Amino acid sequence: MRRTNVTGEATATGGEARTADGTGTTGEAEEPGRAGGPPITPPPHLDGPDRPGEPDGPDRPGEPQHPGHLHHRNRANGPNRRYWRAGFQRGRIELGHLVHNPKEMSGHLINVVVALALGGFVSRTVPGTQVPMTHLTIAGFAAYLLFQVGLLNLPQILVTEREEGALLRLRATPGGIPAYLVAKSVLVVVVALGTLAVLLGSAALLVDGPLPHGPGGWLTLLWVTALGLLAVVPLGAAIGAVLPNPREALALIMLPSMALLITSGAVFPITSLPVVVQKVATVFPLKWMAQGLRSALLPDAARAAEPAGSWELPTVALVLTAWAVIGFLLAVPLLRRATRRESGSRLTERHRKAEQNGAGAA
16 A cells, blocks of 8 residues: 655555545556556667677678677786786796796706716717717707706796795785796796707807707707697696695606606617617607607708607607697696685695694704
């Protein structure tokens, strides 16, 4: 009913309204278009999905695209651009820290020194060829350095920063995880390419090391390096997401990587190894990275030392691509899982255990 107050205004209390003199009228609102009701107002012109069966502007000749669609598209692309920009800025900052950190820089330069020492002490030639063994050793060690940056250095970085609470802070930051991954990719790629350039340049000057012959050799060096990094960096991220702590990370990764260095033919001809070992080595990316770099750095005569008597570049591309796909399929869910599992209580518990271990060691 609607009741009226002393001034004659109606108040809603039910289905009927009464005026001040007691007369009642029905409480139903008068519908538009009825006699005495408000006139029917035609709807405004509607575009696109609001008009059934008709598409947006460019698909309907003669009508421009509604500016709102461009606005929504720009809003969707805006965060992605911000993530990339923030990731590149963070990567540049981390590279600056690396360059100004003597301990970190010495770790990468020691690998170059070891490769040069091995190349300088080897004086014989590759069996069945006139190619110096130094060239094969430098080419194989170049592949191992790329492999090491992706599968050893990156997991240790991820585990260390997770222990310090970096992933927990990034989870609370809008776009923090995508920007973090972009930054780490920039760091790994620049470090890998810089280490490779220093190794090849210093080897050419100091131990008569190999360099690509002609544009074809440089092109092969470029795509094998890029595809090799794509094969090992996602794997390194996946490994870093599941390793328990930095102290165990080095032990769990270093021994298998050294075994692959020996069994993949990176520092001496793989044909000198047992056939079973050769077949096992073909499963892992390091063997194919080393073979691809040898094809770019060594003359064609060195093919005689390969198991198939050729560089097998299509197989190199196929195997490295397969590992890249496997790595991405593993890295994305494992990183998401590791990020979701991070919490303040877990971080506090890890710090407490670290303090206890440190006190016990002291």
